Every structure is written in C-alpha cells, then in structure tokens.
Amino acid sequence: MTDTLRIATMDPALGLALVDWLDTAANDAEQIGASPQALAVARLINQEQP
Secondary structure, three states, X not given: OOHHHHHHHXXXXXXXXXXXXXXXXXXXXXXXXXXXXXXXXXXXXXXXXX
C-alpha cells in the first residue's frame, strides 16, 4: 500500500489517536526506555526494517 493510499484511507480519529500514542511513547522513552510496540508501529509507518 502506498503512503498516499494509506493516508487517504485512515480515519482521522484513528490517525490522531495513533499520533497521540506515539508521542506519549516517545516522551516515556526518555524516562523508561523505548516501547517495543511503539517502535514496531513507527517502523511500519515509516516502512523501515527493525
């Protein structure tokens, strides 16, 4: 799926919830370390390999 198609088909409420969760996970990572789940989701979004 292309980024454009993924963005176009994502419900705005889901996108906002995802952004909020990833932002919180990033802030928490500074204190307690990275969340493996948040890293996996971010890598999927960015199409990166682990």
